[in-house]
Amino acid sequence: MLTMQDALARLTAYWTAQGCLTVQPMNTEVGAGTLNPATFLRVLGPEPWRVVYVEPSVRPDDSRYGENPNRLQTHTQLQVILKPDPGNPQELYLGSLEALGIDIRAHDVRFVEDNWASPALGAWGLGWEVWLDGLEITQFTYFQQAGGLNLEPVSVEITYGIERIIMALQDKTHFKEIIYAPGISVPSEGPGIGNVAAKGISYGEVFGQGEYEMSRYYLDDADVAANRQLLEIYAAEAQRLIDAGLPVPAHTYVLKCSQAFNVLDSRGAVSTADRAAEFARMRRLAGDVARLWVARRDEQGHPLGLVEALPPATATATPAAKTSPRALIFEIGTEELPPAEARSARDYVQRALTEGLSGTRLEHDEVRVFATPRRLVALVASVAAQEPDHLRQVRGPKVGAPAKAVEGFARGQGVPVDQLETALYAEAEHHVARKHEAGGAAAEVLAPVLAKVVTGLRGAKNMRWNDPQLSFSRPIRWLTALWGDDVVPVAVGTLAAGRQTRLLRTASEPIVQVASAETFMETLALAGIVADPEDRHDLIVTGAQDEVYPEGRIDVAGESALIEQITYLVEAPTPLLGTFDESYLSLPDAVLTTVMRKHQRYLPVRDASGALLPMFVTVANGPVDVELVRTGNEAVLRARYEDAAFFYRADRNTPLPDMRERLSRLTFTDKLGSMADRSGRIAALATSLADSLGLSSATLGRAARLVKFDLGSQLVTEMTSLAGVMARDYALHAGEPRDVAQAVYEAELPRNTGDDLPASIPGALLSLADRLDLVTGLAATVGLPTGSSDPFAVRRAVLGLLAVHRAHPALSGLSLLDGLRSAAAQQPVPVPATVLDSAAEFLARRLEQALTEEGKPVDRIRAALPHHARPSVVDTLLTQLDTLVGNPDFVAVAAAIQRARRILPPGTRAGYDPSVLTEPAELALHEAVAGVKPTWGADLVAFTAGVEPLVEPLARFFDEVFVMAEEPALRAARLGLLATVRDLGEGLLDWPELRL
């Protein structure tokens, strides 16, 4: 059996053989290997660096007294830094797994999107978590920034989670059971030593006591005042050392700051304000340290030398011209793209290549583009061998221009003056040169087009790697470009296209030559790679259904987002069925499916009634050893469920008030206080809204006291998407009334577009209060979302507000604007009126957009939109309009109102002196108007009924009366009469918007 210490030694030896230095762990507590100066400082600047080291990583918050099977206050990282990116870091990494004895051909090893950022370090990078049969064993990151500085060259960071890997390899279910070493054996002539020698020595035996005691320290016994003092002293010392120009000791003190902060945090002693301030301070200090380090290395002339940039690639020779049309294939090979990126890159390539080709004169078929995590493949079934020849006319000086100018033009065009012709441009005759140009050969013409497709690739988030020219969401590693049998001589950055493509990394021959564009897809297909996402999707769906047939089924529609994601996680889908112990079915469904979907990308399996079965389908990549991979994935799921069950049991044993109490340790935002503060605000607001609507109830009162309490549970801390669901579960378990539990659950609804809405009034009120609080607070602090950036999901909250309001006619009396105002009054920060205005405007725009998307006529939407503060009123109005637009009375009155608005000069007020009126028609209208009692509120039907007596007099009035009489008093009375009519519709609709 591979012991843990062997694993560390083997990985170290492997990376040493790859040219890495071995250094020691940091001799002050660090939360991750990244913090060791061998990473944090060395990734900065232009010097090369390759290092491997073990880093016991201290996470006070992960303390569990050694009781949780998978969580430790100190876990062991093995950290590798490759600077610069060697071009093949993934392959090197796979080699390291083989060095551990892992058969990567039998197992399912995958690179699953995972980006990394440490705000406290001003650092980020893009990369993956590496999965071994579904188990996350490594973090793999291309470092882009550290200490706020761009990294040039980029470093590759590979961080192995050793305990996890070993638990998997040794098939252990608790970290304490890991066989750490072969045992304290005494070879040769030594004495026997008790019961240890025989069985190997376990992790628990070596580290168990430390794990327990350090957990005690971090969770219970650390002195808060002392650690607060330490934090201040360390920060001051860091600052002094920065001022003294000493980045190395300064960095040490930044690390000590971080540890002291983490201790305070695990002791629950970090207030919201503290956290923000400390993060800002650490980020600033880390940035200063980074800049200092770079400056020092500069001064020292970079003792380790400089990384030389890779030279640009040279394209292959242009092939001889051909005559017949051939297929074009263009493959852009990448490291694993995130699913969303692969999809949008596919669209981009489609557009860009189509456009590129249309810019040539090559005859060609339609462009088809396929995408997998590792490749974008464009296929054009036929591209002509040659562009047709072409007569090009170049405009020269006007006829009559000086001879010198004309001669110059001819010379410039390489045409004798006497061969210039003339042509009419606009209204002037110009000299022109007409040149017969030969069409380009396909390869030659295609090369720049394809190159431009590559250079134009951009992801939502882009990174750099060892190619100085390129930037994309993941590294581009190869290009395959064939037109027929010929390589299209494309060169971009350091890449020259060839006829090689790469198959699965685990293929017996991972890199192969492709004979021709026509055989390319076949080459991939023979290697099991399904390039077309639609094909993969179908393979996954049918394969999965086959696996579960006949006991169960996959809810293909319900899981469509997940299936779409899986489609872009594999190139060669291999669905396989796994099972789990039925006992886990006692966990809430949401827990089970959240783990499956979010953490593992497993498809849940249900029976005919929709109930979960103790099964799952996972989709491996390539021809793995199915039994092995199944077993591995089952173990991972078991561990995850065990973890969840552990949390679930612990939570159920925690009184609700205790969980609620923990909210004070959770920050909402730095300026808006803790989650406890927010929950308090929600409760108060919901209650006051209910009071104002006469909807108060004991249920609401109790639910308001509990709202969001489950954010303090361990399970929701782990899986935030379960907020509300767990609240209901725990509340019921704690003996709360069913309607209270439901209301606490509903407070979280809707969680996304299309989600369920609160069914009960208490739930709806809490939901509204939650979102009103969120919107006003954030609008006042970070601002309303613009563009695509919406980190706090304010947009979603606003949509929730609208949806809930619209769903509950009982709430139609509630103005969301009043709600925002009430929420604003409760915020810990001032909320200026302008902010409230913007929020209202934002809400109106979202409502307009939503209604438009629902297919409502735009004019009516706009007409009803003044009621956006009460969206259910808008709904009512729109519904009424559906009918009323066919009602002649309504149409007549509406037309009259619109007409009145058009006629009346701005500012004309209602009211008039009836004694001035003379004409019968105007007198009739006067009488009719005087008889109308405007009691319709916002009810258009009532309004129509109410104003029906006006229809006739209005028609007559407009027919017979000249409003703009010369006599001023009369004109004023007539205008006033018309304004009175106009105002009868006031507040009902934005009348001019309505198209009649």
Add this chain to the structure above:
Amino acid sequence: MLTMQDALARLTAYWTAQGCLTVQPMNTEVGAGTLNPATFLRVLGPEPWRVVYVEPSVRPDDSRYGENPNRLQTHTQLQVILKPDPGNPQELYLGSLEALGIDIRAHDVRFVEDNWASPALGAWGLGWEVWLDGLEITQFTYFQQAGGLNLEPVSVEITYGIERIIMALQDKTHFKEIIYAPGISVPSEGPGIGNVAAKGISYGEVFGQGEYEMSRYYLDDADVAANRQLLEIYAAEAQRLIDAGLPVPAHTYVLKCSQAFNVLDSRGAVSTADRAAEFARMRRLAGDVARLWVARRDEQGHPLGLVEALPPATATATPAAKTSPRALIFEIGTEELPPAEARSARDYVQRALTEGLSGTRLEHDEVRVFATPRRLVALVASVAAQEPDHLRQVRGPKVGAPAKAVEGFARGQGVPVDQLETALYAEAEHHVARKHEAGGAAAEVLAPVLAKVVTGLRGAKNMRWNDPQLSFSRPIRWLTALWGDDVVPVAVGTLAAGRQTRLLRTASEPIVQVASAETFMETLALAGIVADPEDRHDLIVTGAQDEVYPEGRIDVAGESALIEQITYLVEAPTPLLGTFDESYLSLPDAVLTTVMRKHQRYLPVRDASGALLPMFVTVANGPVDVELVRTGNEAVLRARYEDAAFFYRADRNTPLPDMRERLSRLTFTDKLGSMADRSGRIAALATSLADSLGLSSATLGRAARLVKFDLGSQLVTEMTSLAGVMARDYALHAGEPRDVAQAVYEAELPRNTGDDLPASIPGALLSLADRLDLVTGLAATVGLPTGSSDPFAVRRAVLGLLAVHRAHPALSGLSLLDGLRSAAAQQPVPVPATVLDSAAEFLARRLEQALTEEGKPVDRIRAALPHHARPSVVDTLLTQLDTLVGNPDFVAVAAAIQRARRILPPGTRAGYDPSVLTEPAELALHEAVAGVKPTWGADLVAFTAGVEPLVEPLARFFDEVFVMAEEPALRAARLGLLATVRDLGEGLLDWPELRL
């Protein structure tokens, strides 16, 4: 080339293969691997443990900005713990050197006594430094105590100094030049990366900047107030965690205390009082942690199991009886004994075996005992095969005792009642049993005798190892006991004697069978082992002289102590000559020879005029590769001289006042203040003594201001034995007058018995002041030395006081007792009168002892001893007595004084009424007495001349006068007259002691 990282990996792999766990360095700063809990905690208690780990060890005080070639603020230890002692740890260790590629047969690897103690940890152990061709590469310790607890079982600690080993193996002269790794190379398809790949990456390139910056922090930039606060916070946290019963985090905080303290120390911010208090606190905390850990492991039932004690050995079968006498050989095989221990053990074995044999009835020749570092060999050329038979008589009841008693006695003796005889005991007739007993066979009789020799072995400092029964200065590993061809069946503890002996560990066959006692010595001799120390001594001396002939010579007499030591450092002496660069001869001789003798045990080589030559002789053990070992030793000496030259240059560039200033950072003792305090007291005392004697001078004044300043120099900090010598050198270099420089030097004289004495009066006064201060201060605080323990060398100081006083007649007026009194008045602690009395008494005893050893007649010494406060007066008196004891006048007067003392009742006072006197003889004496003027002071010659007129009257008085007359008045007058005579000698001598 073996890179440093390879070396770490190889050692780790080697020890892992020996059953060690691999763990990580401590994640808080530690000064040594010992502090890592994997050592400090795990050596406690009864559980087994085997571990190997790297420990970057932080010593703020060793910070040198990376400039010193051999000294770093962070050096790399590789630490191994073997618990229990596996029985062969030295052999395992040698295996690890071979794993590094070191040919231990070619090199000179030696285990040189070096004990280890950490007062702050309450820890100590005995062991060695391991030398590789003269270079200390490893600390090897049998841990005996930690946290104040006895360790049972004992652990073996092996600590490699990696930088040193690598510098030697790579032949580098500066740590920065070490090749740390093969270089940041990029295999396969990666890009080239500048100038590093080709040449390997150096230690300086990897760690140089950190070394510089951390030095800056520790020496210049660390904030003192901040670190003081940290120290307090850490200590408080440690205490809290101890109170909470959590030894693991408590230990972490003890380590943090230690680091904070070290930082303060390197910043020069630790006062004497602080240091003592902090050490006491750390010792207390470490002790509490240790006790807690033991208790916790106990509670947990010792998860790693228990070490099983080795079973007692079973002796070999008793051989058949023989008839002819044969030789006896008894070898006690040990690990390398310290020279002094080997010598005293040899004496012990001689005594014990002689006594043991005399307790048997075996006829035998004289016992001869030889000793080497690894064996004590007793040889008896002939021991009879058999004891003669023997008639034994056992006393029974008195004749006449009850029959039952007599029968019982007979039964007990196994003799029929009728065979009992009788014999006379004292004055009573007893029944006796007379039994004929056969003499024992040699092997049988010898076995218990030899066993007792082994169990009786004791060193000055004893240790335990894996043998539960034994204790000695180093482990006893084998016993060889042969009488003729037979193994003597000795069993002691876990050892059974056999016929195996062990040769050099590097022999092709390190363990051999010995045919017979008679061939034993030959077996050793053939293997090159010279068992007889006298033979080794001669081999070393003649070998060394041969090596240096004809250019130089070894000062055999001058180096006798060193040669004696070397004799016990090797078993198979191989003297070899090394040279060093002549340029180092510019260093002071004392520096050169101190390094050679104390650090390296090299013999200095001088030319005919006594001047040092750039050569040395070292004595390797066994048949090494002479060229290799020479080169190695030369490199070590070069590094040491380079170090010394570095310090010497630095010191010479430091103004004297700056060095003097540094004394305030050196503690003398916790209660007696800093060295600056002490130096101030010495200056004041010397000055006041000079004033009282009229010996003041400008030279003394200046010298007093400088005295001991060189303790603040770097060189003396390194080599304390150079104190004074360097003071003179630096003072002269700084332009001080020659006599001032000499006085400052002489203040340190004599440094040991037989050393030079101060020649000048200023020097002598400073020397006296120094020693007076030392003696009074220590007498008042730690007490005067008793037994063999004299850590502050108070005995030597007293002997110095006596020697200096006796050497300077000009100082004869100075009473050392007055000196002690003056010194006492200056101490920072009260010095009670009783302490001064004890000190004076101590001084008197040392003087008596010294004079006795000089061969002076004991009676005269005792007679003169009342003048011990002025030893030069004692000398004068003794010299005078040499002559005067032949002078009849003196003898007569002395006899009279003695006679008077005998006759006179105690308390008889001088003085009498002359008018009462009647006899002519007494009247004559009265007249003579009245005529004597006592003006002789302490001059016996003058006294003799002065009292000469009394000789005749005294003789007559004693002849004619009966002193004890019946008439009381007359008797009183006669007694008074005689008392007056007696008192003439008062204060001159202790007359009764003098034998006439």
